[in-house]
Amino acid sequence: xxxxxxxxxxxxxxxxxxxxxxxxxxxxxxxxxxxxxxxxxxxxxxxxxxxxxxxxxxxxxxxxxxxxxxxxxxxxxxxxxxxxxxxxxxxxxxxxxxxxxxxxxxxxxxxxxxxxxxxxxxxxxxxxxxxxxxxxxxxxxxxxxxxxxxxxxxxxxxxxxxxxxxxxxxxxxxxxxxxxxxxxxxxxxxxxxxxxxxxxxxxxxxxxxxxxxxxxxxxxxxxxxxxxxxxxxxxxxxxxxxxxxxxxxxxxxxxxxxxxxxxxxxxxxxxxxxxxxxxxxxxxxxxxxxxxxxxxxxxxxxxxxxxxxxxxxxxxxxxxxxxxxxxxxxxxxxxxxxxxxxxxxxxxxxxxxxxxxxxxxxxxxxxxxxxxxxxxxxxxxxxxxxxxxxxxxxxxxxxxxxxxxxxxxxxxxxxxxxxxxxxxxxxxxxxxxxxxxxxxxxxxxxxxxxxxxxxxxxxxxxxxxxxxxxxxxxxxxxxxxxxxxxxxxxxxxxxxxxxxxxxxxxx
Numbered sequence: 001x002x003x004x005x006x007x008x009x010x011x012x013x014x015x016x017x018x019x020x021x022x023x024x025x026x027x028x029x030x031x032x033x034x035x036x037x038x039x040x041x042x043x044x045x046x047x048x049x050x051x052x053x054x055x056x057x058x059x060x061x062x063x064x065x066x067x068x069x070x071x072x073x074x075x076x077x078x079x080x081x082x083x084x085x086x087x088x089x090x091x092x093x094x095x096x097x098x099x100x101x102x103x104x105x106x107x108x109x110x111x112x113x114x115x116x117x118x119x120x121x122x123x124x125x126x127x128x129x130x131x132x133x134x135x136x137x138x139x140x141x142x143x144x145x146x147x148x149x150x151x152x153x154x155x156x157x158x159x160x161x162x163x164x165x166x167x168x169x170x171x172x173x174x175x176x177x178x179x180x181x182x183x184x185x186x187x188x189x190x191x192x193x194x195x196x197x198x199x200x201x202x203x204x205x206x207x208x209x210x211x212x213x214x215x216x217x218x219x220x221x222x223x224x225x226x227x228x229x230x231x232x233x234x235x236x237x238x239x240x241x242x243x244x245x246x247x248x249x250x251x252x253x254x255x256x257x258x259x260x261x262x263x264x265x266x267x268x269x270x271x272x273x274x275x276x277x278x279x280x281x282x283x284x285x286x287x288x289x290x291x292x293x294x295x296x297x298x299x300x301x302x303x304x305x306x307x308x309x310x311x312x313x314x315x316x317x318x319x320x321x322x323x324x325x326x327x328x329x330x331x332x333x334x335x336x337x338x339x340x341x342x343x344x345x346x347x348x349x350x351x352x353x354x355x356x357x358x359x360x361x362x363x364x365x366x367x368x369x370x371x372x373x374x375x376x377x378x379x380x381x382x383x384x385x386x387x388x389x390x391x392x393x394x395x396x397x398x399x400x401x402x403x404x405x406x407x408x409x410x411x412x413x414x415x416x417x418x419x420x421x422x423x424x425x426x427x428x429x430x431x432x433x434x435x436x437x438x439x440x441x442x443x444x445x446x447x448x449x450x451x452x453x454x455x456x457x458x459x460x461x462x463x464x465x466x467x468x469x470x471x472x473x474x475x476x477x478x479x480x481x482x483x484x485x486x487x488x489x490x491x492x493x494x495x496x497x498x499x500x501x502x503x504x505x506x507x
Contacts, residue, residue, distance in 0.1 A: 004305060007070050008295035009063075009080035011107060013042030013145025013169045014264065015218065016059065018066050019292040020073050023300045025307075029125065029293075035069060037062045038260070041085035042145045042169040050090040056098055063103040079295050080107045083115050084146030084167070112163050116142055116149040117312070117395040118294035119216060124310045125297050126287050130214075131156075131310060133285065137210040141275050143217035143268045145169035150200055150275065151394065152208060158318040160204045161394045164196045168219060171267040186244040189270040197271075201278045210279040214287065215272050219265045221288050222255050231284045233276060240273045313360060316395040320364045323391055327371035333450045337366045340457060341443035347459040348466065351494050352435050361400060362436050364393065365407040369440065372408075385409040403429060407436045411444060415489065438493040441486040446470075446500075448482050458503075466490070466498040476502060 004023040010016070017036035021029050039058050044051045051059075063080075070078060086092055087109050096107050110118070119142050124130045134153040142149040144167050151161040175188050182188065223239070231239075243251055244266070251262040276284065300306040324334065345352070345359050372383030388405035396404075402424060410416070415437065418430050425433065446457070446468065454472035461467075470476060480500055487498040 004077070004300075004303070005073055005075045006296055006299055007066070007073070007075045007078035008292035008299075009066060009078060009105070009107075010290065010292045010295065011041070011059070011080065011082040011086060012218070012291070013045075013083065013085040013167065014038065014040045016062050017290065017292060018069065019290070019296065020069075020075065021296045023296065023305045025305055028306050029296055029300060031293075033069075033073070034292075035066070038258075040169065041089075042167075043173060045085045045089045046146065046170050046173050051086070051095055056095060060099060060102045063099060063105050067103055067105065077299065078105075079299060080105050081115075081118070081291065081295055082107050082109045083291070084112070084144065087111070088146065111396075111398045112147065112149070113392045113394050113401075114397050115144075115291065116151070116161070116163075118298055119149075119289070119291055120151070120294070120315070120394075121297045121301070121312065122289035122291065122294035123214060123216065123287055124308075124312070125289065125293055129285065129287070133212050133214065136212065137208055138212040138214065139205075139210050139275070139279060139281065140214045140216070141272060143168060143215070143220070143271050145218075145264075148271055150204065152204060152210070154208065158315040158322075158394065159208070160322055161319055161392065162200060162204055163392055164200060166193050166196055166267075166271055168217070168264040168268040168271075172263055183247060185248070185266055186270055189267045190274065193267075193271060193274060197274050197278060200275075205279055210281050212283045212285065213272075213276055213279060213281040214285045216287065216289060217268055218290065219261065219268045220272070220286050222257050222261065222265055223269065223286070229286045229288060231286070233280075233282050233284065236276060236284045237273055240269045243269065312395065316360065316393065317363060317367070319394045320367045323387075323393070324367050324371055327374035327387065329367070329370055330450055332452055333370070333447060334367055336447050336452050337369070337440075337443050338363060340446055341366050341439055343457065343459055344439050344443060344466070347461055348439075348494070348496070351461070351496055352439075354432070354435060358432060358436065361404055361407075361432075362439060364396075365404045365411075365436060365440055366443070368404065369408045369411055369444070381409045381412045399425075399429060403433050403436070406433055407440055410437045411440050434493050438490040442468075442483075442490050442498050445483045445486040446479055448479050453479070461496070464495075464497060466496050467501055468498060469501045469503055471503045476500070 006021045006023055007018055009018045015036055016039050019031055020033040021031055023029055039055060041051055041055055044055055099105055099107050134156055138153045140151045146167040147163055147165045148167060149163050152159040171189055178188060248262040249259055252259040301308050341362055345362055368388055371387050372380035375383040385405045385408060388401060388408060393401055421430060453474035453476055454470045456471040458469040483500055491497045
């Protein structure tokens with residue numbers, strides 16, 4: 001049995017941790033060590049806007065220790081990820097360079113959507129519970145140091161996901177100057193967060209029946225008393241209210257945790273409590289997972305070490321569809337374009353060389369390509385770009401979202417060449433942008449009227465032509481007349497000329 005030893009490093013807002021796993025197809029994921037150090041990087045970032053030299057030195061010292069531990073375990077691979085404290089710091093690039101030079105560790109800064117997606121993968125590691133729970137209305141509430149993520153599942157589909165800038169460390173630092181005036185910190189936290197949670201309720205929660213809430217975050221693990229991780233609504237809220245009557249020092253003694261951790265537990269619990277009260281959820285599940293579990297799960301999935309039961313790609317597509325629904329997309333037009341674009345992609349793999357991931361980006365671009373018409377019919381391309389860039393799509397990196405937004409923009413506007421976009425994309429990303437745009441343009445031209453004039457299209461790739469044979473009796477003069485421009489760009493990108501043929505002639 002082949003066993004891969006893997007290290008997952010999580011550089012968070014208030015803690016740096018590393019888990020060592022043994023990964024195998026037979027036994028799945030087995031945690032063999034967990035090392036953690038408290039370093040409140042977020043305290044510098046959220047107050048000063050950057051991470052200072054003292055914390056940089058401490059972080060590098062800890063990561064040097066991690067490299068020694070990895071060598072002692074003879075790890076086969078590692079992945080080091082940083083979240084909001086590093087992501088929001090002004091000196092991120094300098095910090096990452098210092099870490100690389102002084103420790104040899106290359107750190108990846110996750111976008112918020114990537115970070116939350118990996119956390120969801122850590123939840124899905126508890127496969128039986130996760131798959132069963134999300135069959136009915138279920139919310140996932142992930143409270144971090146800098147922000148919180150609310151996601152809603154129903155009938156195994158991701159309905160909505162939204163980030164709010166309410167995190168335990170951010171809230172604590174905002175209220176730090178008020179502690180000398182009152183001991184009733186929970187009341188201040190509630191007053192601070194209620195407006196955002198009320199907006200969350202009105203926009204994303206009120207029209208759904210939510211029976212279950214999965215709560216995750218580093219400090220919820222101190223709170224759960226049931227080994228199964230399941231609590232009733234009443235038990236959770238009552239336990240919170242009892243703790244809120246105590247001072248932070250009393251909470252620390254009661255739970256056997258450091259006083260610093262108690263100051264972060266209070267805002268976390270208040271966020272959980274208020275969302276649970278708003279949703280009316282009956283059952284609470286605290287799986288006790290960390291980001292590092294998701295990092296390991298993602299590595300095992302990508303390297304085909306373990307079989308994945310939950311379809312995470314389906315979650316990304318579902319999130320995109322719900323964004324499109326919000327902006328009243330033409331459902332029939334989108335369905336036809338998806339079929340056409342993906343069929344063109346699949347028939348031309350030999351000439352474009354793109355992977356399954358790029359196929360997903362194309363599909364999302366199709367789903368969202370007309371969303372800007374909700375705002376403006378005359379400048380919808382620019383509006384579509386702005387909507388996509390302002391809307392988080394769970395599971396996609398910032399770069400992937402930037403590629404999709406530009407594909408959508410250039411679907412109907414003049415394409416901009418590399419010299420003008422060099423500040424946004426490296427060459428590899430730019431080439432990907434070209435290829436996806438070319439495919440979307442051709443697919444969109446085939447349904448320019450938005451009338452779905454044909455049911456079937458046969459696609460044949462010859463030496464110099466991509467023949468699109470339309471099975472229809474309808475008049476496709478408009479499509480043929482406007483196809484030339486789109487075909488020319490496709491030919492420029494792939495050196496293959498798309499050609500329309502009509503199987504049945506219009507009388």
